[in-house]
Amino acid sequence: VDLRTSAEDAKFAALLRAWLSNAVEEHGPPPRKDDWSQRRGYDTGWQRKLFEAGYGGIAWPREYGGRGASPVQQLIYYEEIARAHAPHLGVNFVGLQHAGPTLFLEGTPEQKARHLPRILSGDDVWCSGFSEPSAGSDLASLKTRAAKDGDEYVVTGQKIWCSYAHVADYCQLLVRTDPNVPKHEGLTSLILPMKLAGVEPRSLRTIEGDSEFCEVFLNEVRVPTSNRIGKENDGWRIANVTLRFERGTSFAGWIYELEELLKELARIAQRVTRRGARASDDVALRRELGELEAEVRALWALVKLSVCQAAETGVPSLGSSAIKLAYSELYQRITDVALRLLGRAVLGRSDLAGFPNEALFTKTMHSLSLTISAGSSQIQRNIISERILGLPKEAR
Amino acid sequence: MDFRIGEEEEALRRAVRAFSERCCPVERLKQLERSPRVDRDLWSGLAELGIFDLEALGLGASEAVLVFAELGRALMPGPIVWTHLAAGLVDGARDGRVVVQGVDRENDGPIIAEHLESTEVLLSIGRDGVRRHDPRALEARPIEAPLDPLTPAHEIAALASGELIAGPEDALRLRTTGEALVAAQLFGISEATLELAVSYAKMREQFGRPIGSFQAIKHIAADMFVRQELARAAVYAAGATLDDSSADARGAVSSALIIAAKAADKNARACLQIHGGMGYTWEMPVHYFLKRTWALRTMFGALEDHAESLFVTLEQTSAR
Numbered sequence: 001v002d003l004r005t006s007a008e009d010a011k012f013a014a015l016l017r018a019w020l021s022n023a024v025e026e027h028g029p030p031p032r033k034d035d036w037s038q039r040r041g042y043d044t045g046w047q048r049k050l051f052e053a054g055y056g057g058i059a060w061p062r063e064y065g066g067r068g069a070s071p072v073q074q075l076i077y078y079e080e081i082a083r084a085h086a087p088h089l090g091v092n093f094v095g096l097q098h099a100g101p102t103l104f105l106e107g108t109p110e111q112k113a114r115h116l117p118r119i120l121s122g123d124d125v126w127c128s129g130f131s132e133p134s135a136g137s138d139l140a141s142l143k144t145r146a147a148k149d150g151d152e153y154v155v156t157g158q159k160i161w162c163s164y165a166h167v168a169d170y171c172q173l174l175v176r177t178d179p180n181v182p183k184h185e186g187l188t189s190l191i192l193p194m195k196l197a198g199v200e201p202r203s204l205r206t207i208e209g210d211s212e213f214c215e216v217f218l219n220e221v222r223v224p225t226s227n228r229i230g231k232e233n234d235g236w237r238i239a240n241v242t243l244r245f246e247r248g249t250s251f252a253g254w255i256y257e258l259e260e261l262l263k264e265l266a267r268i269a270q271r272v273t274r275r276g277a278r279a280s281d282d283v284a285l286r287r288e289l290g291e292l293e294a295e296v297r298a299l300w301a302l303v304k305l306s307v308c309q310a311a312e313t314g315v316p317s318l319g320s321s322a323i324k325l326a327y328s329e330l331y332q333r334i335t336d337v338a339l340r341l342l343g344r345a346v347l348g349r350s351d352l353a354g355f356p357n358e359a360l361f362t363k364t365m366h367s368l369s370l371t372i373s374a375g376s377s378q379i380q381r382n383i384i385s386e387r388i389l390g391l392p393k394e395a396r
Numbered sequence: 397m398d399f400r401i402g403e404e405e406e407a408l409r410r411a412v413r414a415f416s417e418r419c420c421p422v423e424r425l426k427q428l429e430r431s432p433r434v435d436r437d438l439w440s441g442l443a444e445l446g447i448f449d450l451e452a453l454g455l456g457a458s459e460a461v462l463v464f465a466e467l468g469r470a471l472m473p474g475p476i477v478w479t480h481l482a483a484g485l486v487d488g489a490r491d492g493r494v495v496v497q498g499v500d501r502e503n504d505g506p507i508i509a510e511h512l513e514s515t516e517v518l519l520s521i522g523r524d525g526v527r528r529h530d531p532r533a534l535e536a537r538p539i540e541a542p543l544d545p546l547t548p549a550h551e552i553a554a555l556a557s558g559e560l561i562a563g564p565e566d567a568l569r570l571r572t573t574g575e576a577l578v579a580a581q582l583f584g585i586s587e588a589t590l591e592l593a594v595s596y597a598k599m600r601e602q603f604g605r606p607i608g609s610f611q612a613i614k615h616i617a618a619d620m621f622v623r624q625e626l627a628r629a630a631v632y633a634a635g636a637t638l639d640d641s642s643a644d645a646r647g648a649v650s651s652a653l654i655i656a657a658k659a660a661d662k663n664a665r666a667c668l669q670i671h672g673g674m675g676y677t678w679e680m681p682v683h684y685f686l687k688r689t690w691a692l693r694t695m696f697g698a699l700e701d702h703a704e705s706l707f708v709t710l711e712q713t714s715a716r
Contacts, residue, residue, distance in 0.1 A: 002399075004640050266707070280711065290703030290710070297630065297647070298626040298627070299626060301399075301630050304399045304633075305400075305632065326622050381611075381615040381619070382614065384617075384618035384621050385615065391606075
């Protein structure tokens, strides 16, 4: 066990930090959350800048245009990005962290050549089509049907919680190809071009007030069989590869942001007065923030541990469920402190009396989605108890 | 930076595990319960393993936390932390000839020393440095009913001034390393209680099936796993940070102590809960873990003070 930064890694960090200090300012502030005419361009423009500077796919293999950086440099990257308050992945999220990694593990040479460079350069936006209105936690019960017709699948059904579907070029779709076998054994993973006839995304308004989420209606959409990822009826395994990425290292960047958020709360506490004294002098608040700081540090250490282990296998371990569970619940506890700290100023969703309400509310609302998305906390607990601890399956 | 456990580290960990399972199984603990003195055979065995002299093996805090996690898991009795810390300060500590205990003079409340009956040298740390005391010369009264059946203790009426043997920097080093070793033992307890709970939940049947198949039990176990993993990571990080001479390890150590103490306490309580009525009996070893946790976590100041110091650091680094 050694935590010291090597000279090479220190150099990588210094170069990245220097580059970010210019690039972030140059890219400007993000457009309003509901301004979709600007948001795709803002997010993909940032990805192109990263790509051109050699930071487009930090942990992606070199052969697919990535940097092939070590797990340590990947973590340094997340730290520096968070510290510089760089734009979020935004619409690039699914392509870079779900579809891309799934393709370079499971895709055909043609699929890789066609899609991976365009994801990295910010040319293509991806969304994911896993959940359905009646298939949430019980994802494998999904009904969207893909019937083979020559060299095409004819796909009909409905997907939900598809982030950025209304601005996406492709969707990583999970469909049922065989309805006559046990539910996990009849699923297939497809690359769905969103421009095909019969694909109709509709926005959903979330409690954040924006419309990142979509439903996608699929009506006799004809998808070439060459768009299949992996073998027919092997979709459940492939979906789990994707989900492990979603639950695993992709959270690393967000966890570093928790540290930044705690610092923000420490600053706010110095400005808030409670019964004539500064909130930052309140012993209970000091301890609460101190304990949260201990948890953020522990979680960051666990991410490091997990990333170093994943370096050996190339796929995040099942332990990523523990990280996801801890991170999402910790995030909610921290944003709860933020809300209480605001006092009466909490009544404004926009910045008020010098408090950064807009940013705090965005984080608070977002935190509520984290214990639900990518497998709810309850599903994570099932995974941990059954697949890691080996407790017997319950009757389902 | 490499956070994985290396081959040599893993071999050391296994050696301590094997020793603990051979020499300190639960049945042995039950016998030791009635003994107010450290078992000298066990102590010589620990010394032979090298745990009081890791430095001579070229090992640092990174390895020490692995060793102490194993000792914590096994509920190894005796003043293992202070005898380990005394290497280099007290002759004979390294090879197990001299049993060393210590007290933290910064602690409020009564002065309590565990295992004083067997202690040959008593150290104390405070702002002025490290002092050495002769335990025979102290006015001390054995505590009639110790909380942890495996941790007999004395209340010391007054700590005579003793001999100043090292300065404030050494005292701070001892304290920080000691805290990390306590955190490591607490992590070990969180691991042991999870294993115990899981094996019981697989075996115990109610309503015609193992209770471990019910989500109500499973989700308790899953939360125990999360706490164990956070404690593991925090403890490894504390060890590695202590070995990095360019880093200030106090924040990493405070974090490890808070997280590991919480993991041990909550996991031991959950373990008891999953065992149901059986967990409430003296017969089952569950209570040993809980009581050891409550004793260990007080060794170096209140956890609240560690939270306070983490806040102070946060406040300082947040200024812009």
